[in-house]
Amino acid sequence: MTKSRWGRGSWVNSFPSCFRYANCTPSKLFHIVAFLLYSFSSSEPKYPTVVPFPDFDPDKDAARIETAIKTKGVDEQTIVDILTKRSYPQRREIAFAYEKRVKKDMISALKGALSGSLESVILGLMKSTAQFDATEIRASMKGLGTDEETLIEMVCSRSNDELMEIKKVYKELFKKDLAKDVAGDTSGNFAKLLLALVETKRDEPSSVVDYEKIDQDARALYEAGVKRKGTDVATWISIMSERSVPHLQKVFERYKSYSPYDMKESIRKEVKGDLEKSFLTLVECFENKQLYFASRLSDAMKSKGAKEKVVTRIMVSRCEVDLMKIRSEFKKQTGKSLYQTIAEHTKGDYQRALLSLCGGDD
Numbered sequence: 103m104t105k106s107r108w109g110r111g112s113w114v115n116s117f118p119s120c121f122r123y124a125n126c127t128p129s130k131l132f133h134i135v136a137f138l139l140y141s142f143s144s145s146e147p148k149y150p151t152v153v154p155f156p157d158f159d160p161d162k163d164a165a166r167i168e169t170a171i172k173t174k175g176v177d178e179q180t181i182v183d184i185l186t187k188r189s190y191p192q193r194r195e196i197a198f199a200y201e202k203r204v205k206k207d208m209i210s211a212l213k214g215a216l217s218g219s220l221e222s223v224i225l226g227l228m229k230s231t232a233q234f235d236a237t238e239i240r241a242s243m244k245g246l247g248t249d250e251e252t253l254i255e256m257v258c259s260r261s262n263d264e265l266m267e268i269k270k271v272y273k274e275l276f277k278k279d280l281a282k283d284v285a286g287d288t289s290g291n292f293a294k295l296l297l298a299l300v301e302t303k304r305d306e307p308s309s310v311v312d313y314e315k316i317d318q319d320a321r322a323l324y325e326a327g328v329k330r331k332g333t334d335v336a337t338w339i340s341i342m343s344e345r346s347v348p349h350l351q352k353v354f355e356r357y358k359s360y361s362p363y364d365m366k367e368s369i370r371k372e373v374k375g376d377l378e379k380s381f382l383t384l385v386e387c388f389e390n391k392q393l394y395f396a397s398r399l400s401d402a403m404k405s406k407g408a409k410e411k412v413v414t415r416i417m418v419s420r421c422e423v424d425l426m427k428i429r430s431e432f433k434k435q436t437g438k439s440l441y442q443t444i445a446e447h448t449k450g451d452y453q454r455a456l457l458s459l460c461g462g463d464d
């Protein structure tokens with residue numbers, strides 16, 4: 103078998119030579135390679151609002167943050183302006199430069215200098231997306247009781263690739279197994295559904311459309327739910343946790359030729375409580391994930407006193423993933439831009455941070 107032109111070996115070997123002529127410093131080259139590897143590491147295309155800062159100088163940024171933290175009353179603006187406009191790898195480099203310079207951990211220093219919702223945003227940004235997600239999931243289960251709303255959002259909206267990364271990071275950070283923690287904190291069919299998702303058995307999207315399987319799955323979903331007395335939840339769980347997203351989109355279309363109710367209406371009729379919310383979140387995300395996040399943001403900001411936790415979580419976790427697309431869904435859905443809505447419903451340095459992550463008005 104011949105090795106593909108884009109095989110790992112040839113790619114890595116040929117890469118430096120093509121840049122040797124472009125007057126590339128080793129550090130610049132490192133950034134280019136890191137960025138390319140980062141971009142290729144996920145199968146899903148990215149639509150970030152936070153991108154690498156072009157004239158990046160970690161030492162200069164670290165020095166400005168040091169001064170901002172030392173300033174009487176803390177210069178929050180400078181901290182916000184720097185950290186919301188750097189990519190995650192750049193923020194890590196700033197933290198490294200800061201520690202080299204100040205001989206103190208930058209995250210602890212930020213923790214001491216900031217408070218409230220602003221602190222949550224900035225400390226959230228100092229984690230990678232997977233670390234942030236894992237930490238949010240952990241927090242939703244820690245202590246007495248469970249924050250099911252958060253748990254459902256996190257587990258049901260994340261792709262298979264994201265969940266695989268979250269599981270890995272969860273183990274690294276907390277020395278615990280995500281599946282075991284979910285099993286210990288939930289029960290019944292709700293637990294079974296979340297566990298099936300955490301098992302990450304979803305098929306990769308295929309270039310071949312299998313119409314027979316689409317029809318079979320649509321009929322199976324109907325026969326397990328609307329057609330029979332009670333609900334065969336196990337069948338719903340296995341189809342919704344194992345099939346690829348493009349396949350499921352076609353299944354839900356086909357479903358309408360069997361059932362007088364579409365999939366979401368069927369879910370509302372058949373199941374209740376956290377199980378209902380989980381299935382609805384799944385179907386909404388299969389259909390249009392960015393619209394789901396846009397609606398969550400809109401609801402959270404409409405509610406009195408803005409549910410800052412939800413707003414922070416979505417803005418921080420999606421700004422380097424798909425926030426640009428969420429912005430356009432938000433505008434389509436509500437008629438108002440996300441930027442304007444944030445400006446109306448939040449205030450102070452927290453608002454400044456969110457607007458900066460939002461990246462612009464639409």
Ligand SMILES: [Ca+2]
Nearest residue numbers: 327328330332
């Ligand atoms: Ca039924």
